Amino acid sequence: MIQFKGVNKVYDDGHKVLKDINLEIKEGEITVLIGPSGCGKTTTMKLINRLINPSSGEIKIRQNDISTLNPMELRRKIGYVIQNIGLFPHMTIAQNVGVVPRLLKWDKPKIEARVEELLKLVGLNPEIYRNRYPSELSGGQQQRIGVIRALAANPAVILMDEPFSALDPISREQLQDELVRLQQEIKKTIVFVTHDMDEAIKIADTIILMKDGEIVQTGHPEHILRHPANDFVKSFIGQKRLQSQNVLEAPTVDEVIVDNPATAFPSRGLAAAMKIMEKRRVDSLLIVDKNNKLQGSVSIYRVLDQYGEESKTVADVMKPVEHVVLTGTSLSVALNMMTEHQLSNLAVVRDDYQFVGLITRGSVVSLMADMYSSEIIGGDAHAAI
Numbered sequence: 006m007i008q009f010k011g012v013n014k015v016y017d018d019g020h021k022v023l024k025d026i027n028l029e030i031k032e033g034e035i036t037v038l039i040g041p042s043g044c045g046k047t048t049t050m051k052l053i054n055r056l057i058n059p060s061s062g063e064i065k066i067r068q069n070d071i072s073t074l075n076p077m078e079l080r081r082k083i084g085y086v087i088q089n090i091g092l093f094p095h096m097t098i099a100q101n102v103g104v105v106p107r108l109l110k111w112d113k114p115k116i117e118a119r120v121e122e123l124l125k126l127v128g129l130n131p132e133i134y135r136n137r138y139p140s141e142l143s144g145g146q147q148q149r150i151g152v153i154r155a156l157a158a159n160p161a162v163i164l165m166d167e168p169f170s171a172l173d174p175i176s177r178e179q180l181q182d183e184l185v186r187l188q189q190e191i192k193k194t195i196v197f198v199t200h201d202m203d204e205a206i207k208i209a210d211t212i213i214l215m216k217d218g219e220i221v222q223t224g225h226p227e228h229i230l231r232h233p234a235n236d237f238v239k240s241f242i243g244q245k246r247l248q249s250q251n252v253l254e255a256p257t258v259d260e261v262i263v264d265n266p267a268t269a270f271p272s273r274g275l276a277a278a279m280k281i282m283e284k285r286r287v288d289s290l291l292i293v294d295k296n297n298k299l300q301g302s303v304s305i306y307r308v309l310d311q312y313g314e315e316s317k318t319v320a321d322v323m324k325p326v327e328h329v330v331l332t333g334t335s336l337s338v339a340l341n342m343m344t345e346h347q348l349s350n351l352a353v354v355r356d357d358y359q360f361v362g363l364i365t366r367g368s369v370v371s372l373m374a375d376m377y378s379s380e381i382i383g384g385d386a387h388a389a390i
């Protein structure tokens with residue numbers, strides 16, 4: 006479907022960003038480009054829709070050399086979901102989704118019908134969402150719009166550059182699941198960029214692992230997990246596992262604390278709380294005072310419910326946090342607690358309620374999965390020797 010033959014890219018400053026890339030992206034598959042920051046993933050993707058051109062080499066889509074195609078026309082045939090959503094803030098959801106069909110001069114009823122169909126496809130009621138503006142949607146909803154906008158004109162190829170990376174872990178997993186489900190219906194050729202091996206393992210038919218402008222290994226996730234080509238691949242797969250190797254037998258909650266939990270001071274107003282949730286794309290905030298003591302939590306529903314009361318602060322609407330764990334608690338105890346009380350996350354505190362951090366179900370499961378898969382990979386490596 007998409008072929009790169011001996012593709013090189015040198016930027017004007019002489020930096021060689023892609024070195025002799027040869028790859029083949031199969032029709033109707035999700036191909037995930039993954040690798041460390043700066044390895045050339047976005048560059049590879051932009052070559053496909055000619056946002057940039059190669060310094061040498063050839064790129065073909067369905068046997069057509071794309072250097073002979075008009076870049077504008079090519080781009081209209083390729084959906085593109087860029088990082089951080091990129092919806093037009095002054096356009097309604099319907100206008101955002103209809104951007105490319107309008108450029109292609111579809112008539113109005115056809116565009117309206119298509120918008121309706123696509124909103125339904127991702128579980129958003131057209132009556133409710135069609136005339137809203139992007140700022141009136143949650144982060145996950147905005148991202149769904151980003152995805153269906155790329156689908157609008159029914160392109161055969163869709164490029165997605167870290168589309169879910171700004172979302173909280175739970176929304177992120179939901180969207181990954183939805184993408185996989187959606188793909189069963191639409192069967193597009195999707196090129197998906199991510200930093201996150203867990204995401205790649207979950208959604209990819211084929212993974213292309215890159216490093217310093219070169220392809221290190223290509224294959225089905227199962228193949229890469231079981232037969233990592235070299236130490237770089239091994240460490241890329243097992244990064245978290247390596248970090249947690251100092252942990253003795255029983256890992257504790259401290260090993261899985263997430264970076265940057267969304268918090269606010271008790272004196273913040275409700276508009277400020279909304280803004281923080283919107284920015285961080287979460288549906289609740291932990292309230293931590295200036296001495297770093299955990300005071301409570303507020304959900305987006307509480308804030309919306311009381312939003313009309315301009316003088317209220319989050320301290321007025323927060324609820325006590327019912328379940329917390331002490332730093333040093335074993336992970337299995339925390340996990341039992343999350344399961345028993347159906348919690349998606351849990352605050353970690355010291356015994357005087359000093360806030361230490363937040364763990365999420367996703368962060369717990371991923372550590373356990375890493376530990377588990379490290380055994381398989383370790384065993385496999387031995388077998389190979």
Ligand SMILES: Nc1ncnc2c1ncn2[C@@H]1O[C@H](COP(=O)(O)OP(=O)(O)OP(=O)(O)O)[C@@H](O)[C@H]1O
Binds near residue numbers: 016043044045046048
């Ligand atoms: N317009 C440009 N001019 C010069 N160098 C560039 C340009 N765009 C990107 N680069 C460099 O090319 C390299 C690859 O960039 P690219 O954006 O493809 O990386 P990436 O793998 O997508 O990284 P990330 O995961 O951080 O998004 C980087 O070293 C970057 O600094």
Ligand SMILES: [Mg+2]
Binds near residue numbers: 046047048
């Ligand atoms: Mg990039």
